[in-house]
Amino acid sequence: MGETPRVPKTDPRWVAELTGAPVREVAEALTEATKERALEEHVQREHRAAGREFYAEIRAPLELYALARILKPAHIVEVGVSSGVSSAHFLQALQRNGRGTLHSIDFPTPQKSTRFSENEDSPVALPPGRASGWAVPSTLKQGWDLRIGRSEDLLPILVDELDRVDIFLHDDLHTFEHATWEFQTVDRKVPSGGVVLADNTNWLDGALDRWASRWGSVPVRRTGTWLCGFRKP
Template sequence: MDATKLRRAIARTPLAPVAAFPKRLARVVRHDAKVLRTSARWLVTSREHHNYTYELTKLSRHHLAWFVSVVCDVPVKQVRAYFTEIESDDVLRRHIESATAGAARRGLADRQVRYARRIGWYAIVRATKPTHVVETGVDKGLGSCVLAAALLRNAADGQPGRVTSLDINPEAGYLARTAPWSEVVDLVIGDSIASIAALDRPVDLFLHDSDHSRAHEKREFEAVEGRLAPGAILLTDNVTATNVLAEHAERTGRRFLAYRETPANHWYPGDGIGIAW
């Protein structure tokens, strides 16, 4: 009996799990060894302790382009052009690098600029041309800068807008405190629910990226609902952890889609983008 016939014969016997164990073990070991190598390299090369930054895999980037294309109803080639636009913005890149290097919290931040799923945020803003964007959760301000860069491009095209960035930490947003990005950013320090209640103009695009508990996320979407402009878009950066936005979309008669990113060369499994429109 040749080897192939022998394997097939064993597969039909009670010995099948035992015979398959070495092959299964080898696959697990190869996977875990790759994760350990990636993790060890990150431990000695990165300073980040939360809000990790990384690049997307090539496939994940392609999937993100189609995600934005479908939701915003624009050609995927245009979305890819928006991706290239933000990734090729050398002025913004140099600003983030220098501001990070001079920040008080530079010991916990990497100077290398890696946008990951935020290029999707950028493309959505470029495609939909919102007048008023609201984001909750700012941290260093990387996302705020990305949103501001898109709004500045929109303004150059004759369709200006502003972003209201909400965070409870008075040290938040240091990357977005420099012109020209600061010229379209209104940084508000305080509780996000109270700050949403105090908004003085309709919201065209709302992004939840603050307290990632299910209860708080739900409160934010409920708080902003009455302040949304017609046709407003809702985003969540918490889509890999909760189903809050999907449930909100169903209750309010919206469509919903989710995208999960795949980081390149990083131990972290990645976050994603949930969108209701």
Template sequence: MAAFPKRLHRVARHDAQVIATSVRWLFTSREHHNYTYELTRLSREHLAWFVSITCAVPVATVRGYFAEIDGDAALRGHITATTAASARSGLADKQVRYARRIGWYAIVRAKRPAHVVETGVDKGLGTCVLAAALLRNTAEGAPGRVSSLDINPEAGYLARASPWRDVVDLVIGDSIASIGALDRKVDIFLHDSNHSAGHERREFQAAEAKLSPGGLLLSDNVTMTNVLAEHAERTGRRFLAYRETPAGHWFPGDGIGLAW
């Protein structure tokens, strides 16, 4: 009982910070799903080490990849202008914030894939990040493309302008059927569509037959399910998970699961 006032003070201070952050977001952000935010400095550093370990590249190289995407003024300008002109501009913020997607960028830069497949496109922010990495790789003599699969015909409006669209194949339809119809081997597969465990499991099962030797499996659903970890164990792969920490946002963040 003697410690109760001190404990109450700590809980109240924490709750007050959460409430203040939430109220500020309610009145300053337009987003209603697929929230965007920056990562804390510590979370960025943990992400750099996650990519370094799973992709077997020096952590300093990964930090360099982060700096590339941070400094890509053309991509930021395109996203800002296209978002403002979109019919969905009322549901998107003006600021360009990539969060864990800088990890996607770094993985593509590190592995130099010829074919990336992502399921779930929404506005196309992640698609643009993947495309930017592929364009850098192409300029360095390692060309690649991304097949972006979504069931919504309106998905991917951010990725419909050059030069990003030049390396993007946008496929509209059921993701399981679209994976089965792929005519090229897949070097990196990223699940970011329907986040039910059953659908995620079916996507990895479908992708398994399409993977090239040494292909990577990534999940954007790793904070919600253990599907990719279980798939990795069944198929004799290693698995690691990273959980992001948003800076100044009420949302607790998502993460990246990677099986290799």
């Protein structure tokens, strides 16, 4: 049976606002992302092989790819990997850029038994035998700085090691306190023009808006999702 990958509609305006890039450049990056069919097919094949029709993941992976292609980051930090949809798209873009490192932190949530149960399991639960980032193609894993443990323990250490964080993505424990703590922890390394992103902002009680307002910014929302971000002035 043929694969029918879900290619999400994209939001070029969101990427343009976050990067300040002209719409033409954004459109080119998004077209390039859309052509990376092999990556989408790989991720979906891995999910299905693990017995999962649905997996909680970032719903704007092509925009993450475009952000990384346009901003040419030296360092991306993401917290919350799970199967690795956001990671795979960042890694693909960095590979195309020919420079830059993705640093990811994940404290995985194991599936309770061999069969996924909607009632008992979190939609991000790791199927048995799988590890964080299990859907990322092995061709993208070289040079990936993946750290397993709680953000509370690992993020301060990672941030101390880096001279800058050009893109930060919060996608782990979605509470006001935790997200605010993460923004505060990375903030001193986010340069002017750096981008701070958070998924599921509807669960954050305004944490990202409050953080952005300290910089005189207002987060921009990716259409159809609760993924929001702002660019540091």
